[in-house]
Amino acid sequence: MKLLLTGFEPFLDFMINPSAEIAKELDGQQVGNYKIISRILPVDFSEAAHALSRFIDEVNPDAVISLGLAGGRNRITPERIAINCNDGVKDNRGFTPQDQKIAEDGPDGYFSKLPIRKFVQILQENGYPAEISNSAGTYLCNNVMYHLLHKMNMENKDCPAGFVHIPSSHELALTSPNLPSWSQRDLTEAVKLIVTCL
Numbered sequence: 001m002k003l004l005l006t007g008f009e010p011f012l013d014f015m016i017n018p019s020a021e022i023a024k025e026l027d028g029q030q031v032g033n034y035k036i037i038s039r040i041l042p043v044d045f046s047e048a049a050h051a052l053s054r055f056i057d058e059v060n061p062d063a064v065i066s067l068g069l070a071g072g073r074n075r076i077t078p079e080r081i082a083i084n085c086n087d088g089v090k091d092n093r094g095f096t097p098q099d100q101k102i103a104e105d106g107p108d109g110y111f112s113k114l115p116i117r118k119f120v121q122i123l124q125e126n127g128y129p130a131e132i133s134n135s136a137g138t139y140l141c142n143n144v145m146y147h148l149l150h151k152m153n154m155e156n157k158d159c160p161a162g163f164v165h166i167p168s169s170h171e172l173a174l175t176s177p178n179l180p181s182w183s184q185r186d187l188t189e190a191v192k193l194i195v196t197c198l
């Protein structure tokens with residue numbers, strides 16, 4: 001079976017995006033039941049969802065995990081819910097949305113279709129700090145999670161799909177002070193572990 005794994009390009013003052021590094025490292029690997037196929041998404045409100053949709057149509061995955069950096073969080077945080085709202089700081093094209101709906105006729109929110117409780121359990125059992133997050137924010141990560149689940153819903157696809165935020169890597173913390181950070185190797189191992197839960 002195929003798993004589409006997405007990461008994001010760097011954004012704001014974050015010179016490296018460890019979510020993209022994980023995606024690149026795992027691309028082509030067999031993990032548990034899944035062959036991982038990775039793609040990188042732009043931090044761009046007008047493009048990210050189109051890119052994601054194209055990747056899903058191209059790969060036709062049996063599961064989708066999207067990853068993003070939550071700079072400042074010290075643990076892996078599988079997201080419980082995406083909300084129908086774009087708002088935030090500027091994206092990589094300089095666009096700053098305010099109080100915008102993501103899908104005019106879409107529901108207010110979508111719950112993750114990933115086993116997020118199992119993710120937290122397996123991570124903790126293996127010594128990786130993890131916690132369910134009840135807000136993916138209103139920036140690109142929420143936007144991509146919402147679009148992912150909206151697409152699955154509209155196309156009647158019932159497969160594991162959702163979003164996981166990851167903390168900073170040490171490499172990123174070197175250039176962005178005051179960020180709690182993990183080794184890139186631990187970040188990648190943690191993502192491999194959650195894939196084995198599917």
Ligand code: PCA
Binds near residue numbers: 011069142
């Ligand atoms: N994190 C941002 C967008 C890109 C990323 O990696 C977010 O949490 O919305």
